[in-house]
Structure formats: C-alpha cells, structure tokens
C-alpha cells in the first residue's frame with residue numbers, strides 16, 4: 237500500500253459516521269441498491285440495512301456501486317419491523333421517506349442525532365409495519381408532474397442534507413467518532429483485503 | 430380530463446423554468462438518462478439536451494423515467510461543442526460538473542441566472558471540447574472512498590441546489606416564466622396527448 241492510499245483510508249475513516257444509517261425497506265433492484273451503497277460511502281455512512289423481499293437477489297452491480305461494496309457494511313434483514321425495532325432500542329431515531337400527508341419537509345428534521353433513514357420499495361413504498369415504528373415521516377418537495385423520485389436519487393438528496401447538517405455541527409472533523417476498537421478493526425479490514 | 434388533473438397541469442406549468450437546462454455530454458446508459466429526465470421534471474426543468482455517442486440508443490426506460498418523458502423535452506445533439514455554443518449564444522451560463530482541481534463547490538454558483546448544467550459520461554466525464562467552453566467547473570464534495578457519484582445522483586444533487594436557490598428567489602412563484610406563446614403551446618400539448 238502506498239502512503240497516499242494509507243492517508244486516504246485514514247482520512248475517510250476519520251469522517252465515518254457510525255450513528256447515521258440507511259435502511260431500505262423492500263428495495264429490490266440491484267441497480268438502485270448499488271447506487272444507494274455508493275451514496276452511503278460518499279456521506280460517510282458505514283452501515284446499510286437491507287430488508288429483503290422473499291427470494292430476492294441481493295447482489296450488487298459492481299459498476300453502479302463504483303467499488304463502494306468494500307467500504308460500506310451491508311446487513312440483510314428478512315423482517316422490517318424487527319430490524320427497525322432493534323435500531324430503535326439502540327437509541328436511533330427512525331425517519332421514513334414517505335409520500336404521505338403526515339410527512340414533513342425533509343430539511344426540517346435533525347440528522348445530527350443518531351438516526352436511521354428508511355427508504356421504501358420501488359413500487360409500494362415503506363411497508364405499513366415499519367411506518368408504524370417511525371418517529372417521523374418526511375418528504376422531498378417536488379415541482380413536477382411525476383409523483384416520486386427514483387429511490388436512489390431520493391436517498392442521495394436526504395443524505396446530502398444529513399451531511400450538510402453534520403458538517404455544520406463539526407461531526408466530520410477529527411477525532412474519529414468511532415470507538416477505538418471499531419476504528420482499529422475497520423482500519424485493519426480496509427488495509428488488508 | 431378531470432378538473433384535478435387540469436389544475437395539476439396548470440400548477441406544474443406555472444413553475445416550469447425555461448432558463449434552467451441540463452446537458453448530458455455522452456451519458457449513454459438508458460437507466461441513467463431516464464433517472465435524469467425524471468429529476469429534471471421534479472425541478473421544473475423543461476429541456477434536456479443529450480449529446481449522444483455514435484450509434485447510441487436513446488430510448489428511455491419507461492419505469493425508471495416514471496412517466497417523465499411526456500413532461501420534459503429531449504434534444505439530441507451529435508456534437509457537444511455545437512450544442513454548448515448554441516446555448517452560450519442564447520445567453521446561457523455553462524456550468525460543468527467535473528472532478529478537477531479547477532472545480533469550485535457547486536453550492537457557490539448562481540443558478541438563478543439562465544444556465545445549463547453539463548453532466549459527463551459514466552466513464553470519461555465531460556469531454557475536453559465542451560469543458561473548453563464552460564464558464565465554471567463545479568464539484569460536489571464527497572466524504573468517502575469512491576471518487577464519484579453515479580451521474581444521475583450527481584445531477585439530482587445539483588438540480589436540488591438550483592431549485593433551492595430559485596425557490597428563494599421567487600422564480601417558482603406565479604406568474605409563469607414562460608412566454609405567452611410557449612405557455613399556450615405547452616398547455617395544449619400536455620392536455621391533448
């Protein structure tokens with residue numbers, strides 16, 4: 237490993253946000269999941285939780301993911317409520333991106349607290365059992381004829397706002413927000429393929 | 430047509446931004462172009478200019494586009510410099526999304542003026558002849574290991590910022606920013622499929 241590569245790994249690791257997560261609830265297209273993975277990496281998100289549909293293939297399209305599969309952990313969950321509840325019990329606030337009239341503008345929520353961003357399936361959106369567990373529903377205002385964004389685009393817009401808020405709050409500044417053990421383990425994994 | 434549908438068409442038309450355009454320079458994946466088209470609609474962009482690669486198929490994936498093909502005009506161009514120059518001559522400022530060290534943070538540019546946002550090809554980025562004609566190069570800051578966003582995600586992030594600025598400047602408020610003739614023609618097209 238070159239010194240430049242090592243420096244880059246350290247820099248990215250220093251900015252990782254252990255308490256900002258994404259959960260996809262039934263998103264099943266590999267191309268969308270891959271683009272979401274890549275966007276997670278860009279925002280410093282370390283953990284992507286994927287609630288899978290029965291029989292779903294969970295492979296990542298290498299090209300769409302742009303090599304991000306190595307830098308973001310994927311967690312597969314057969315059950316959306318279980319996954320959501322487990323995160324809630326760890327102290328996460330749950331924000332669901334959902335096109336409903338209960339939803340607030342996504343820019344009004346606070347992403348500097350530990351939180352998980354829930355994204356819905358391509359056709360059916362976030363499932364009812366998961367919605368029942370959320371702390372807030374949020375929507376991205378649209379000006380056009382089409383009712384919704386592509387799910388990977390919607391994820392990117394929300395993560396971008398989260399990144400903006402966390403940048404302002406100094407959460408990307410060193411020292412690392414990881415525990416010493418998690419930092420050491422991740423550095424080891426990243427440096428030794 | 431129901432009164433609700435007609436009201437929706439009028440509302441969307443009232444918010445259309447004739448002087449905010451997107452030009453894709455060699456983007457060739459149908460799925461990316463479709464997602465870009467859908468994001469244009471969402472931001473009120475009426476015109477998508479596509480510089481095509483020789484032999485490229487220019488079809489839109491209906492599902493990824495989410496029905497946006499009807500609401501955004503596509504213009505095909507065999508030559509990127511010609512297309513860019515023509516827009517410059519109409520008074521457009523040209524902003525290229527490009528990963529270079531000449532690039533400024535995309536949030537520092539002014540999108541309330543007539544402008545065209547240039548997006549580069551999946552592998553090779555914006556072409557040199559088009560870059561030579563741009564007024565500014567811009568980059569979206571990333572915190573991760575992967576060097577670039579998917580092109581449709583990058584387009585969405587930039588259009589979102591443009592939308593935010595134009596909202597603040599009151600450019601989405603009525604009366605319509607279209608000329609009376611363009612307004613009438615577009616309304617006719619949209620109401621009579």
Ligand SMILES: C[S@@+](CC[C@H](N)C(=O)[O-])C[C@H]1O[C@@H](n2cnc3c(N)ncnc32)[C@H](O)[C@@H]1O
Pocket residue numbers: 332333334335354355356357358359360361362374375376377378383384385386387390
């Ligand atoms: C293609 S949309 C699903 C549309 C589905 N027909 C519905 O009504 O939920 C896929 C997911 O992207 C997210 N999404 C898309 N556009 C959004 C918007 N404008 N605001 C909030 N979330 C959005 C939501 O998580 C949604 O479940």
Ligand SMILES: C[S@@+](CC[C@H](N)C(=O)[O-])C[C@H]1O[C@@H](n2cnc3c(N)ncnc32)[C@H](O)[C@@H]1O
Pocket residue numbers: 525526527528547548549550551552553554555567568569570571576577578579580583
């Ligand atoms: C996948 S990228 C191309 C990467 C290519 N290797 C390069 O170096 O240009 C496709 C296009 O998306 C846009 N893009 C992606 N990430 C970007 C970023 N962080 N800042 C600005 N534009 C970006 C640019 O227009 C780029 O040409």
